[in-house]
Amino acid sequence: MTPYTKTEVLLQAKDLQLSYGNKCILHDINFSIRDIIRPGLQQGQVVSLVGRSGMGKTQLFRILSGLQKPTSGSIIIRERKPAEVSPGSIAVFQERAVRPGDMGVIFQNYYQFGWRTVRQSLLLAARRNKLLEGKEEDTMLQYAEQFDVIDILHRYPSQLSGGQQQRVSIIQQLLKGANFLLLDEPFSGLDVCVLDKVVELLQQVSLSDELKTLIIVSHDIATAVAISDTVFILGRTKGVEGSTLVRSIDLIERGLAWQKDVRREREFEETLEEIKACL
Template sequence: MMANYIYKDTILKVENVNLTLGDKVILEKVNAEVKDVTQTGAVRGQIVGFLGPSGIGKTKLFEIMAGLLKPTSGSVYYGKDKKPAHPGCAGVVQQNYPLFMHRTVLGNLEIGAAKNYKNTEERKAKIYDFLDRFKLRPYQDSYPAQLSGGQKQRVAIAQQLLCTDNFLLMDEPFSGLDINMVEEVSEMIVEIANMDEHNTIIIVSHDIVSTAAIADNLWLMGREKDKEGNPVSGAKIKYTFDLLERELAWREDIRKLPAFTKLINEIRDLFHDL
């Protein structure tokens, strides 16, 4: 049985977001929200899986949520105090893990921490805490070119968490990884989310199974169809799945459950109509 949980305040809201580039409508009336969820006897952050076919507009909405692209109309708000999305409002971990190649691991984290930690001693303590949390202490004096792909990813995540307030957007974190690395990255994402009740991670991915296995909510983006069955311009979040309500979140044995297999098949069937 699922442990007791309650939904509290809205901590991220996408409200009537529209995007037109040139004469092409990319996004139309996109609405979604993430609520702070608490579980009795545990610290739980939020993990949202954001799925959809290639070319549907996921990347553009990702950029809007990160404050890197201004929508034609509509808004994205963060936190209980409804701060508008702006550059730096959320950490962004892209597929190629863009790090400062001329700086060591320690140097990259120092850049990330400079924004939120002005006190030198506090900043130093936080950086070393993250080096330990992400198993990077042995590599603190190494440069990105000397690291494995998984190590670079951990540095990029730690850097972004240091420079933001609880929110992290991840673009295709499972892309190109073997099964062992997918499991390691999945465990790391869950651990990061659960570092703080307000930590919220949004994963944009094509990997339905890996994303659904760690998410507590899923957003599925697609387009409406006209009477002839042709896609209408402008994508939106057509389906949402509350995995807590379905008792398919916070479960280590999730992949073994028949209900999980049923969910994956349901999502795959919907993909044909997006």
């Protein structure tokens, strides 16, 4: 197995509960995401959150993004202090509760500024990132090239296909520079070729910075397992209202993470069966 270590906690969900009135939606949710270190690589983290329809994935997604407050509990993130980021400086970290805007959120079929062209939207995102000062345009063009949207920069969102919109929103969030990227159903509605491309791109993103952390909510268990290092399963426990994390699976320990042809492994199939049994 490839050598790796897990070090600092980058994100911690502590005792999350969510209720609407008397109705409990989520209870006792505790998990953490640690920084993964692999020698010679800038290995980011990829975590998938799976569960049947109505289990509270979108609610948990919203809580993670800081857009929704839980009834109790908190999400703590560890971030690099911006002032300290300069070549050669030692990174300084701080821990704090997540706030709206901390995470790059990529909703399904998402576009924000219908009246701006792709180029304008992307440049706007780049200009908000102080680390890109003076190289906004170059960085934007690099991503556009890499994500194959260079020919559609002059278009408006309504003139894009679903897959193009999705790639544009991923670039937009990357340009903003957030370490955490939350993706809601990033694999749905894509044809097989585009799906492979999106998986490849997300893998590239996860290798672009050691602290990059992708959190993916998906119904597509096979693709989620193929791309992730950890899977969390939201489900029910007998006799208790609401959902909680019923299982977490460390795919690195099973030798299923970071492998190109992982779908051919017997253990991959077994893991899918195991997950389905928990749903």
